Amino acid sequence: MTDYPIVEATDIPAAITALKQHYPDAVKEDTRQGYSGVVVDRKRLVEIAKFIRDDLGFDYLSSATAVDYYGIADEMEMVYHAYRTAGGPALVFKAQTPRDNPEIPSLVEIWPGADFQEREAWDLYGIRFPGHPNLKRILLWEGFHGHPMRKDWHEAYYEQDHKPFDSRWPAGHVRRAEELNVYGKNVRYPADIDLSKLSDRSEEALYSDLGLGVSIQELEGDASLKTDRLVVNMGPHHPSTHGVFRMIITLNGETIESLEPVMGYLHRNHEKIGERNTFLHNMPFTDRLDYISSMSNNLGYALAVEQLLAKGARYQPPTYRAEVIRVLMVELTRIVNHYWAIGFLLNDLGAFFTPALYAIAEREKILDFFEATAGSRMMCNYMRFGGVFKDIPERIRSVANLVNDRVRDFNTMEYLTELINERIPRSIDELDEFLTESEIVKSRSIGVGYLPPEMAIAYSAAGPLLRASGVPYDVRRAEPYSIYPELDFDIAVRTHGDIYDRYLIRLDEMRESVRILKQILPRLERTRGEPIFAGSKQHTPRVPLGEAYGRVENPKGELGFYIVSAGDEKGPQNPWRYHVRAPSFINLTALGQMCIGHKVADVVAILGSIDIVLGETDR
Amino acid sequence: MYGKGIAKGLWVTFRHFVNTYLDDIRYAGRKYLRQDNFEIRQGLKAQGAFTVQYPDEKLAVPERFRFIPFLVVEDPDHPERPNHDWCTSCGICAKVCPPQCIWIVRGSDPATGRPIPEPEAFYIDIDICMNCGYCAEFCPFDAIKMDHDYELASYDRTRHHIHDKQRLSKPLSYWKQIAPTTALEEAIERGGWEHPDIIKVMKKAGKEPVQPTAENMFAKPAALTATVPEPPAAEAAADADPAKAERLRKREEALAGKRAAEGGEAPAAAAPPAASAAPAAESKPAETLAPGGKPKFDKQAMLAKIRERKAK
Numbered sequence: 001m002t003d004y005p006i007v008e009a010t011d012i013p014a015a016i017t018a019l020k021q022h023y024p025d026a027v028k029e030d031t032r033q034g035y036s037g038v039v040v041d042r043k044r045l046v047e048i049a050k051f052i053r054d055d056l057g058f059d060y061l062s063s064a065t066a067v068d069y070y071g072i073a074d075e076m077e078m079v080y081h082a083y084r085t086a087g088g089p090a091l092v093f094k095a096q097t098p099r100d101n102p103e104i105p106s107l108v109e110i111w112p113g114a115d116f117q118e119r120e121a122w123d124l125y126g127i128r129f130p131g132h133p134n135l136k137r138i139l140l141w142e143g144f145h146g147h148p149m150r151k152d153w154h155e156a157y158y159e160q161d162h163k164p165f166d167s168r169w170p171a172g173h174v175r176r177a178e179e180l181n182v183y184g185k186n187v188r189y190p191a192d193i194d195l196s197k198l199s200d201r202s203e204e205a206l207y208s209d210l211g212l213g214v215s216i217q218e219l220e221g222d223a224s225l226k227t228d229r230l231v232v233n234m235g236p237h238h239p240s241t242h243g244v245f246r247m248i249i250t251l252n253g254e255t256i257e258s259l260e261p262v263m264g265y266l267h268r269n270h271e272k273i274g275e276r277n278t279f280l281h282n283m284p285f286t287d288r289l290d291y292i293s294s295m296s297n298n299l300g301y302a303l304a305v306e307q308l309l310a311k312g313a314r315y316q317p318p319t320y321r322a323e324v325i326r327v328l329m330v331e332l333t334r335i336v337n338h339y340w341a342i343g344f345l346l347n348d349l350g351a352f353f354t355p356a357l358y359a360i361a362e363r364e365k366i367l368d369f370f371e372a373t374a375g376s377r378m379m380c381n382y383m384r385f386g387g388v389f390k391d392i393p394e395r396i397r398s399v400a401n402l403v404n405d406r407v408r409d410f411n412t413m414e415y416l417t418e419l420i421n422e423r424i425p426r427s428i429d430e431l432d433e434f435l436t437e438s439e440i441v442k443s444r445s446i447g448v449g450y451l452p453p454e455m456a457i458a459y460s461a462a463g464p465l466l467r468a469s470g471v472p473y474d475v476r477r478a479e480p481y482s483i484y485p486e487l488d489f490d491i492a493v494r495t496h497g498d499i500y501d502r503y504l505i506r507l508d509e510m511r512e513s514v515r516i517l518k519q520i521l522p523r524l525e526r527t528r529g530e531p532i533f534a535g536s537k538q539h540t541p542r543v544p545l546g547e548a549y550g551r552v553e554n555p556k557g558e559l560g561f562y563i564v565s566a567g568d569e570k571g572p573q574n575p576w577r578y579h580v581r582a583p584s585f586i587n588l589t590a591l592g593q594m595c596i597g598h599k600v601a602d603v604v605a606i607l608g609s610i611d612i613v614l615g616e617t618d619r
Numbered sequence: 620m621y622g623k624g625i626a627k628g629l630w631v632t633f634r635h636f637v638n639t640y641l642d643d644i645r646y647a648g649r650k651y652l653r654q655d656n657f658e659i660r661q662g663l664k665a666q667g668a669f670t671v672q673y674p675d676e677k678l679a680v681p682e683r684f685r686f687i688p689f690l691v692v693e694d695p696d697h698p699e700r701p702n703h704d705w706c707t708s709c710g711i712c713a714k715v716c717p718p719q720c721i722w723i724v725r726g727s728d729p730a731t732g733r734p735i736p737e738p739e740a741f742y743i744d745i746d747i748c749m750n751c752g753y754c755a756e757f758c759p760f761d762a763i764k765m766d767h768d769y770e771l772a773s774y775d776r777t778r779h780h781i782h783d784k785q786r787l788s789k790p791l792s793y794w795k796q797i798a799p800t801t802a803l804e805e806a807i808e809r810g811g812w813e814h815p816d817i818i819k820v821m822k823k824a825g826k827e828p829v830q831p832t833a834e835n836m837f838a839k840p841a842a843l844t845a846t847v848p849e850p851p852a853a854e855a856a857a858d859a860d861p862a863k864a865e866r867l868r869k870r871e872e873a874l875a876g877k878r879a880a881e882g883g884e885a886p887a888a889a890a891p892p893a894a895s896a897a898p899a900a901e902s903k904p905a906e907t908l909a910p911g912g913k914p915k916f917d918k919q920a921m922l923a924k925i926r927e928r929k930a931k
Contacts, residue, residue, distance in 0.1 A: 165719050169710035170734070172722030174742035174781055281717035284751035354632060365663060372681035375765065381751045389756070390683070398679035399767075399797055407679040408658050415663065423663045434631040437624030539715045539757045 034546015113460025
């Protein structure tokens, strides 16, 4: 469908040179071992960022995240990954700030997509962003003491900095965490907190920001019609929010004037857990991010760590068969996810559960294959560094035993062939026939939740949301990984940027996935019996020093993992920094904009069309 | 024409509705009298809705399905070491466990205090376990496996959700039952149906273990003691008291020998690289498990044997 220039990797050094020429005293190259990109003087960050966006053309800010170098250097760092929507690798730039008074100018005016990410950095690291319009905590509650991602912050159940914990072996007498931390006493308060004065001020802060108090404000306009601005809380316990998510909506009559997402109800500090874990430990935890598409999450994380491992001498890249299986899995996952997304979008539009159940029934057939291959339907934990867990089995077979009696037995390749060539295309066509022409669907979705392309880019929107707005940006083509370069497929693009196009683009993407899968089948046959692992499987790989940003085109958008290995000095087997660039989280940045001017019922549909999963949003 | 799209959609719904009943008729009434009917209705040819009536009937899970680990022990009718743990308490599972739900007390010899390759206690807190399967994947002895029994609801999580060694232990035949293909693959990789250590002992004694096939999967293992020289067999098996005393004595001897040979041993060990590399790779997990374990006291004899062979 689209042709666009492939940007060469050599472009990045050229960009860095240009940066250094323009700002000779404010930009220097990052010379730490294993690092790339430039370090920028934080005082001039905004103008440099503007230069990067406007003159160098890196218009898409993929990720902005903080790192705490406590104990290594007395500094915190913001790391930005900027891309060109035309494709190509990232320009990585960083700004450093002292730990005791961390402050970095906000980039929200350059890239509005930095909004939530900077709030997250403030929330979890305590870095202030002068110039940010709404610098509040985002995942934790206002009044939370401390910034938990800092390296010197310890959780209530703190045991040790790094796993594996010493208490487990060789003399590991079981203790339940709650025995050590009795309920009611399981929260530790710092000495300087006066509990009697502690209160959750998050609600007040929220409402005062909206300019609303208890006083009634009369609106201008028709004097005969007394209307009032009204604040409605949608969620957190609301079936349309796909989990626990809350939207504070200011209404003028039925019309939305502003919408503010409130999240964090499912927050578990995934990244802190990730930094306690070893590299391998994190793999099953990534399943729990976007739990609808765990295979893709696995791949993103595996790619990031493999980038780091590749810096070592003994690294062996995954075998061809492993790559084939990986692509098979992630493309099936994309179909699984889009079945789910379309089914529940229709739920949100009011077609209660009939389309959703039809979609789920089809999804089951793929999950059966996942279960037989990876051992679990959703928490697949299938990818490993340098390969996959196990080859696909000869037969998809269940075994009757004492508890289970109803068995199935299929030849895997036959099952896959029929699934990919017949069952999935048929069910996609059926969904198409079922919904696309429906006048109700059309009238509810066409023109609703419009997101113009330039805004989609500015808000760092990703995945179907971005492509439905007419931006042909897909990581599989923009910065190819695995065996995607040799596969023939198109990037689905739609141009209207409304709910209807986001629905259509998911159908398109499913069809493209089927196209990819049809090319995967002969490759699977051809590589049958070849190894799925290069070298031997290690549970504690030596990960060289450095940083890596691995990203994949997840069904929901661009999923990135920013990983820093501090190597042998600080916990040899554990990532120093483990950051997830969650598409669901960042796509929500644009939600408020998309909803203005629409009705309450449309909010539900617009949210459904973004397709979020709260496990990933809240992390 | 307005409403055509809706009508088209309703037609799809109607088709689903009708197909459900057509399939019910096609496949022998409402219930599936024959197993293959069930398979078809669960497979890719299925049309319409079809429900498995849980809990009256349960869908069997595939072999690789993983839910809560269990410990493999020898079958109760094993001729030499009935109910003996396969686990050597090397601790790899506890280390690779992402949520750290495994606690192991390494067994030790009451007389010497030295660690022995069997766990004294083994706990898994199943409230913490995330069913990732790493313990089974990375266990070098195939001693911990993922179970298929997913009905674990209980009234008291504080008591019933911490599985101890007794609760976790299940015989090898159970594993062969729930995962025949995987069990066979693993056995072929090990080189026999027995525990890797036993296989090593057998090979050392010049006795080839039976090649695993699907047919001899449930065959009773032959007794080893008659054909195998004592020390390693006693090391691996033996719960009875005289054997234990014997083992202690042997270990003390070995330690003494080792202490005596401390000075001269290093260069000797480094001399034949080809010979020393193989056992080192083989006994890698054993190194972590038992500083005073069996590889040590065999070394001198082994070296002597190698020198002999080279001399020829």
